[in-house]
Amino acid sequence: MTDILDLGPQARLVARIADGVTDDQLAAPTPCPEYAVRNLLGHVLGLSVAFGQAARKEFGPGLDRDPGSFVPDIGPGWRGELPKALDALADAWRSPAAWQGMTRAGGVDLPGEVAGLVALDELVVHGWDLARATGQEYAPDEASLEAAKALLTPEGDAEADADGGGLFGVPVPVPDDAPLLDRVIGLSGRDPGWRPQGQAQGQAPGQGPGQGQG
Numbered sequence: 001m002t003d004i005l006d007l008g009p010q011a012r013l014v015a016r017i018a019d020g021v022t023d024d025q026l027a028a029p030t031p032c033p034e035y036a037v038r039n040l041l042g043h044v045l046g047l048s049v050a051f052g053q054a055a056r057k058e059f060g061p062g063l064d065r066d067p068g069s070f071v072p073d074i075g076p077g078w079r080g081e082l083p084k085a086l087d088a089l090a091d092a093w094r095s096p097a098a099w100q101g102m103t104r105a106g107g108v109d110l111p112g113e114v115a116g117l118v119a120l121d122e123l124v125v126h127g128w129d130l131a132r133a134t135g136q137e138y139a140p141d142e143a144s145l146e147a148a149k150a151l152l153t154p155e156g157d158a159e160a161d162a163d164g165g166g167l168f169g170v171p172v173p174v175p176d177d178a179p180l181l182d183r184v185i186g187l188s189g190r191d192p193g194w195r196p197q198g199q200a201q202g203q204a205p206g207q208g209p210g211q212g213q214g
């Protein structure tokens with residue numbers, strides 16, 4: 001069994017990034033081509049609830065649903081719902097029992113220790129997606145980044161398949177001496193240099209010409 005990891009720091013960081021999203025950014029593009037910001041927020045809310053249930057072994061229809069089978073969205077109460085779900089997620093994975101035995105998430109049976117790592121990795125990568133889409137600074141704690149890197153490397157990726165893809169997609173090459181965050185993002189199948197169309201370095205979405213949806 002892996003050491004119990006604290007999802008709290010990363011959950012709080014994602015909550016802070018979400019709190020910084022303005023209403024006029026909800027339709028903005030994200031590094032996930034099929035998701036606007038509002039869809040990404042809906043996905044983070046859904047995975048927070050689902051992986052919290054997985055930690056508590058609360059098996060039900062919600063843990064059988066493939067997240068790739070639909071485009072998520074947010075409701076009017078998302079600003080209150082998301083931080084509560086993130087807090088509950090982190091709290092659920094503080095229990096040693098969460099990391100033991102088998103559980104289920106996204107229609108897949110997983111050892112608890114793997115599900116916990118996947119939950120943390122989802123927060124790390126989608127936190128970056130959200131921060132980059134909305135022009136916010138993003139600096140996860142080193143322990144979370146190291147755990148995500150270990151999961152996403154080919155030999156440690158529980159979801160890797162024959163064509164070289166993994167939890168998120170085929171890795172994007174990143175220099176070995178790049179910052180750890182960039183290497184994790186590259187392993188997730190994203191270009192660490194991604195920015196919304198027309199957005200320059202350090203410029204928030206909507207501040208310059210050329211900002212659009214694709």
